[in-house]
Amino acid sequence: MTTFDHPALLYRDSAEYLAGTLPFIEAGLAAGEPVLVAVPRGNLALIEDGLGEQAAMVTLRDMGQAGRNPGRILPGVLLAFAAAHSGRPVRVIGEPIWAGRSALEYPACVQHEALINTAFADRDGAILCPYDVARLAPDVVDDAYRTHPVVETATGRADSAHYGDPVVFAARFNQPLSDPPPGAVTMVVDGGSLAAVRQLVGARGxxxxxxxxxxxxFTVAVNELATNSVKHGGGAGTLAVWLEGGALVAQVSDSGHIANPMSGRVPPPLDSANGGRGLVLVNQLCDLVRVHTTPDGTTIRVLLYL
Incomplete structure (x- = not known):
């Protein structure tokens, strides 16, 4: 029987942050568990200083870099760490949501937090997710109660009364994406246009x-999306490329449907005959990936910040 623990840590200042994170790390080290800390740079420095010499026993990652794209965190950080220590319980502090995350990024962040529960359902370990309640909006904190079975505060630990099915809750953030702006460069994507897709993206970059x-x-990422449209999206799609808010943006729309909510977040088995690796690669290469999918069609938007 596996045991997976996924608490949210609600903190208001550095003292509460360290009071919630350091004992969690030290308990893992005492049990001989591999420990990963992936949090924004400022909090990473707090933990490293608080651990002292023990910091050398912990894998430290700047979540602002490793998790810039929320869709990258599960395959590239959490599952990668678990795979590197296969057969052993792992202990992780992951802080994917911080003040400054944009409104465009936030739905992908919540989907990530919810789907951790699905990805690790059959694994031993613990992932503690800190939330800065002094700086985050109240609705963000409310969502923490819905994506974490347990919530910890300075006064104790309790089951969350608002936690529900993670796949159902993640689906609430499967939100429509806006149309490309009037100045976007657009083209039809089909089996004969993939070279032109790569040429367009390279020129715009x-x-x-x-x-x-x-x-x-970025060219590889958009080419993967275009290829998926040809193979799985009805044979053709539409590509739009534009600059917006300090980012190069590409959006691919087609008539396909991504039925598996874990697509792009959990690498398929090596012997899988159904593919599924393309969206994982796209998540690794881009700074943000947003997906809106229904039985009537799918739109995927990818960004690379300038």
Whole structure:
């Protein structure tokens, strides 16, 4: 029988943050468990200082980099750490939501927090998720109660009365995306246009001033989306590319439907004949991935911040 613990830690200041995180880490180290701390840089420094010499025994990641795209956190951070320590319970502090996350990023953040429960349902371990209730909006804190079975505060630990089915709750954030702006460059995507897709994305990336490596990453990501439209989205789709809010944006729409809520978040088995690795790769390469999918069609928007 597996045991997975996924509490939210509600804190108001540095003292409460350390009071909730350091004992969690120290208990893991005392039990011989691998420990990962993936939190924003300022809080990472707090924990590292608080641990002292024990910090060398912990894997430390800046969530502002590793989790810039919320869709990257499950496959690239949490599941990757669990896979590196296969057969052992892992202990993780993950802080994917902080003051400053944009409204466009937030739905992907909540989906991530909810779907942790599904991804780790058959694994041993614990993932503690801190929430800065002094700086986050009240509705963000309310969502923490809905995505975490247990909530910890300075006064204790209790089951969340608002926690529900994680897949059902994540689906509430499967929200429609706005249409591309009038100035967007658009084209039809089909089996004969993939080279033109790559050429367009590369040209727009160069015009935006991206370096060659980031242009290559974004081109691969958009090419994956376009290829998925051809293979799984009815044979064709529509691509739009534009600049907005300091980001290069690409959006692909087609008539396909992504029925599996874990697509892009959990790598498929190596022997899988159904593919599914393309969206995982897209999440790794982009700074944000938003998906809106229904039986009538799917739109995926990807961003690379300039």
């Amino acid at each position: 160069a015009a935006a001033g991206l370096d060659s490596l980031r242009i290559a990453d």
